[in-house]
Amino acid sequence: MLIFVVSILSGIISGMGIGGGTILIPALIILFNISQQIAQGVNLISFIPTAAVAVITHIRNKNILLKLSVLLICGGLFGAVLGSILASSISSPVLRKLFGIFLFIMGIYEIISKKKK
Amino acid sequence: MRKNAAAIKIIAIGVLAGFFNGLFGSGGGTILVPAMVSLLGVDQQKAHATAISVILPLSIVSSLIYFRNDFADWNLSINVIFGSTIGGYIGAKILNRFSANALRKIFGISMIIAAFRMVF
Numbered sequence: 001m002l003i004f005v006v007s008i009l010s011g012i013i014s015g016m017g018i019g020g021g022t023i024l025i026p027a028l029i030i031l032f033n034i035s036q037q038i039a040q041g042v043n044l045i046s047f048i049p050t051a052a053v054a055v056i057t058h059i060r061n062k063n064i065l066l067k068l069s070v071l072l073i074c075g076g077l078f079g080a081v082l083g084s085i086l087a088s089s090i091s092s093p094v095l096r097k098l099f100g101i102f103l104f105i106m107g108i109y110e111i112i113s114k115k116k117k
Numbered sequence: 118m119r120k121n122a123a124a125i126k127i128i129a130i131g132v133l134a135g136f137f138n139g140l141f142g143s144g145g146g147t148i149l150v151p152a153m154v155s156l157l158g159v160d161q162q163k164a165h166a167t168a169i170s171v172i173l174p175l176s177i178v179s180s181l182i183y184f185r186n187d188f189a190d191w192n193l194s195i196n197v198i199f200g201s202t203i204g205g206y207i208g209a210k211i212l213n214r215f216s217a218n219a220l221r222k223i224f225g226i227s228m229i230i231a232a233f234r235m236v237f
Contacts, residue, residue, distance in 0.1 A: 011207070011208060012211075022143060042193050044176045048180065058169060061166070063213075065163055068159070068167055076138075076175045077135060080136070080138060081178060081182065083179070084183060086139070088183065099235055104233075106148075
């Protein structure tokens with residue numbers, strides 16, 4: 001039941017184009033005591049149908065900039081292969097720490113950029 | 118010339134977003150949305166929608182690599198899929214009703230909370 005509530009919440013955030021994994025991954029690790037890589041894998045896999053539903057809705061609402069999307073995907077696929085191979089080759093505690101630092105920097109950035117506006 | 122430079126910039130943003138999304142299994146949107154808004158001058162709501170369309174194929178590729186390395190928990194994934202698909206639909210529906218500022222606020226707060234949970 002708890003996993004369902006957590007999933008719905010993270011799904012809502014994902015559907016809004018915000019990384020739902022930022023909530024889902026720490027929640028999965030705390031609730032199910034799984035490795036960082038497994039939690040990340042769950043987030044990646046579960047994001048696929050969630051994103052597909054969101055993309056269809058966004059296409060209907062004409063919110064997607066297609067040309068920009070294609071170019072970003074071109075570069076993104078290359079980066080995705082590199083990042084995923086690296087994640088698979090480092091230890092879970094190290095990856096978890098890196099993940100925490102990454103989230104912290106991103107959170108700080110978000111607060112700073114909000115003040116600028 | 119100018120068009121090429123812009124294309125290179127966009128592709129570079131894509132590489133970075135793809136790399137971190139693969140490394141951390143999330144966060145592609147965290148990079149893409151601010152990059153599109155501040156570097157490319159894209160409207161906040163369009164940036165959010167475009168980010169999802171980009172991260173979808175990237176997550177498929179990353180999932181395949183995680184799966185090949187035995188980092189896939191199907192049981193847990195299916196449970197999460199049920200909840201997050203419903204949530205994803207709700208999120209996409211309410212996206213057009215939110216102001217850019219409200220989105221940013223929700224975004225920032227959720228990031229900070231998650232970061233603290235991971236560090237401590």
